[in-house]
Amino acid sequence: MTQLILRRILEAPRAAVWREWTDPAELSSWFWPTEYHAFCSITAEPGGHWRLASKPMDMGAEGEFIIVEHERRLVFTWKWDRDRHQTVTTVSLTDEPDGGTAMLVAQGDFTSDAEMEQQEKVWRQSLERLNARLSIRTGGH
Numbered sequence: 001m002t003q004l005i006l007r008r009i010l011e012a013p014r015a016a017v018w019r020e021w022t023d024p025a026e027l028s029s030w031f032w033p034t035e036y037h038a039f040c041s042i043t044a045e046p047g048g049h050w051r052l053a054s055k056p057m058d059m060g061a062e063g064e065f066i067i068v069e070h071e072r073r074l075v076f077t078w079k080w081d082r083d084r085h086q087t088v089t090t091v092s093l094t095d096e097p098d099g100g101t102a103m104l105v106a107q108g109d110f111t112s113d114a115e116m117e118q119q120e121k122v123w124r125q126s127l128e129r130l131n132a133r134l135s136i137r138t139g140g141h
Contacts, residue, residue: 002116003108008127012134014093014101018071020130021091028052030129044068050076063089078107085111087119103127 010017020026021044028040036054043049045068053060063077063086072093079086089107096102105123110116 002110002113003106004110004116004120004123006105006120006123006127008103008105008131009096010101010103010131010134012101013099014071014095016134017093017101017103017130020134021074030133031126032057033125033129044074053081085115 020030022042024040024042027042028038031040031052032038032054036057038052038054040052041050044065046065048065048068049062050065051060051062060081061078062081063079065074065076066088067073067075074089074091076089077086078089087107087110089105092104092106094102105127107119107123108116110119
């Protein structure tokens with residue numbers, strides 16, 4: 001089994017980063033490319049459900065929140081619509097001395113390296129869009 005770990009330093013306060021992860025309108029605007037016309041539902045509480053989908057791309061993913069520590073940590077399951085296998089994703093946020101936010105995204109266990117590599121590509125593109133969005137919105141803070 002394999003696990004994916006990505007770290008980013010974002011030039012935005014932790015509260016702003018948290019909002020991007022837990023507000024459906026915010027998450028759907030950056031997680032997938034604009035042309036996917038993503039829509040999202042989120043109930044960010046333990047046992048709550050989340051779903052992100054794209055009608056034009058005929059794809060979606062969903063899961064359940066396991067742990068929600070306000071502005072600090074989200075742990076949730078992840079399952080693609082056409083997949084039987086489910087992974088667990090952890091998003092951890094900590095303050096940086098300059099007012100930014102350190103973010104760690106960990107996901108696993110994957111059934112193969114190929115599955116992990118595909119998901120890593122999705123995450124890298126998504127996190128690039130998130131970073132760009134936060135930089136524009138906060139002006140670097």
